Amino acid sequence: MKILEIEKLNMTFSSRGLNGVERVHVLRDVDLDIDEGEILAIVGESGCGKTTLGRLITGLISPTGGTIKFLGKDLSKTSNAEKKLYRKSVQFIQQDSYAALNPVKTIYQSLYAPIKANNKKLSREEIDAMIGDNMEMVGLTPVELYLNKYPHQLSGGQRQRVLIARVLSLKPKIIVADEPISMIDVSLRLSILKLLASLNQKLNITIVYITHDLSTVKYVVGEGRMAVMYLGEIVEFGKAKDVIVHPKHPYTQALILSVPIPDPVIERSKPEVRLKSMEIPDIRNRSDGCAFADRCLYADEECKTWKLANTNSDEHIVCCKNLREVPSYDAGETNE
C-alpha cells in the first residue's frame, strides 16, 4: 500500500532583496511514491533539494505546486484533525542533534513533553513506562543513567539516539531522517544506521533516509530503493543495489565514481570522473530541460530543452535522453 504519493511537487522560495522579489525554484516536478513499511534513500549533493523535499514530506513547509497524498488523502484538502494526525504520524530527525534538543532541559523532560502534549489523559507512571520502553528500543540502557542528564553531557551518538527515542514516542508511521550521522564519529555511525533499519523491521515504520553519503545507503535501505537528486530533480530511481553498482545516469555515475573506497588497490585503479565542469551551477541558471545538461559529456543541444514526462514507476528509472550513448559503468561486484 502506498503511504505517501508525491506528484509534480514544486517548491519556489521567494525573498525580497534589493532588486525586488527574487524567486528560486528549488524543486521541479518531483514524483515519488513511498510504500508503507519501506526504507527509501534520497541521495544528492548540497543544494539538490533533498532537505527541502524532506521538509515538505514532514509538512514543515507547504509546496508551491503539486500534491502530497498521505494514505490517499490530499494534504492540502485535509481537515485540521486529519492534519494533526498527519503531523504526528510523520516525524523528522535533524542533522544537528545538539541544536535539536533544548540545552536547559534534561533528557527526561525532553522525552516527557511530546508524550504529555499528545496524550493528556496518561498518568505520569504510564508516560514513564513509555519513555523507558523507547529508551530501551534505541539502546540507551540502563535508562536511569541518561534520564537526568543534559544534552551536553551526552556524546553525539547518544544524542542522536535520544532524538530517535523522542520521535518514537509519537508512534509515527514515517520517520524522515535528514543526515542523521554526518556529525557523529566514524566508529559510531554504523550503529545508528543499524538502529534505523531495525526500527523499520521491528515496528514497520517507513523510513526516508536523506544523505549525501552514498557509501552508507546500503546499510540502511538493504533491499529498498533510492532516489538520486540533482538540482531539484530526481535523475535516477531504483533499487539501491542496482543504482549503486550499475548507475546509468551520467550524474549518478560521476557521483558513485567519486565516492572513495577504503582500499588503496581498488581506489587507485578507478577511472577518472569526466565532466565538463566540476562546479555545481547556480540553481537559478539551471537549463529548462535536463538540469545536468551543462556539465554532461553526452549532452547535446536538445538536452537543454528536453523534458521528461513521468518518472513515476516501480522499475529502475533514469531521466536521460541520450542514455544509449552513455557507456555502462560497473562499480564492481560486492562480495556477497
Next chain:
Amino acid sequence: MNDILVSFDNVTIDYVMKKQSLRAVRDFSLDIEKGKITAFVGESGSGKTTVVSALLQAISSPGKLTQGNVYFFDGDNKIDVSALKNEQLRKFRWSKVSMVFQASQSTLNPLMTIYDQFYETAYYHDAIASKEKFDERLNYLFDLVKLDAKRVFKAYPHQMSGGMKQRVMIAFALLLNPDLIILDEPTTALDVITQKYIFNQLTDINKNLGKTLILLTHDIGIVAKVADNIAVMYAGSVMEYADAYTLFKEKKHPYTRGLIEATPSILKSPEEIQPIEGNPPDIRNLPSGCPFHPRCKYCMDICTEQRPPLQKIGDEHYISCHLYANNTQKL
C-alpha cells in the same frame, strides 16, 4: 629510508588548566618522509591537529609542548622548530611550512579581495620582486588549482563556492613556495565530486612540484586514495604507522582493523561492516595501560597495566600493541 623532512621526537603536549591538565599528545615520535603524502588518521580528539600545530609553533592556548622536539630539515640545516623566536618564527611559517586549515572557508578575510590578501602575505614576507612577477606567480598558482584567475583576483570570499574557496586556500598555501603543506580535513564540508577533484589537484601538486603533504583526516576512504604513508592515531598516540598498501592489507593493530572494518563502502555488504564497540576515549580520564584496551577484542592482562611502546614489526612498519611484543625488535 628516504630523506626525512620533519621529525617529531617524543612530543608530548599538555593543555594546562587550573584544575587539571589534559595530555592531548603523548610521547609522539614520527618521521615524515620528504616528497610523500603522509596521512594522520584518527577520530575527533585523537590529537592529530594538536600535534601538527607544534610544527608551526601554533598550538592553541592553553596547550604547551611539555616534552620533546620537532625538527625540520631545511637541506643540511636542522631547525628545532620549538626553539624559534619572533622574527625567525615569522619567516619560517608559511615560507617553509604552510597550512590549509579545517573550515578554511572562514579563514579568508571577508572584507578584502583575494588578490589583496595574497599581496599582503607576500609583501610582509618580502616576496615581491615586482608587481609583474607577482601577478605572474598568482596566475601560475590559480592555473594550478584550475581557477579562473581574472575572476578570482577581484572576488571577495562570499562570491565564491566552498570548493573554490578551498582551492584558493591551496593556492595560498603554495604562495611562498614552502616545502611542506599541512592539510587539516581539507574537504569535510565539500561534496564528493568536488572532493575527488581537489584531491586530484593535491596529488598533482605532490607529484609534479615535489611538495611534501601532511593530511589530517578521519576519513579512511580518502586516505586509501591519496596517502603514501599512514599514521593511525588514537588518544594522542600513534597506534600504527606503515605505507598505505601494507596498512590496508595487514591492518595489524586492532584499532586500525576496527577502523577499516567500520568504514562503510559501496562495495562491502552490510555483513562485512562492524562498528567498533564502546565509546571514544575521554582524554580527561584515559584508561590505564593501552588507551584502546576497553574497546579491544584482544585485550590481555598486560594491556590494562602497561602502555605498549611503538615498535618496529616490518620494513617501515611500526605498531604500538602488546600482541606483537615478542617477535619484533624495539624501535
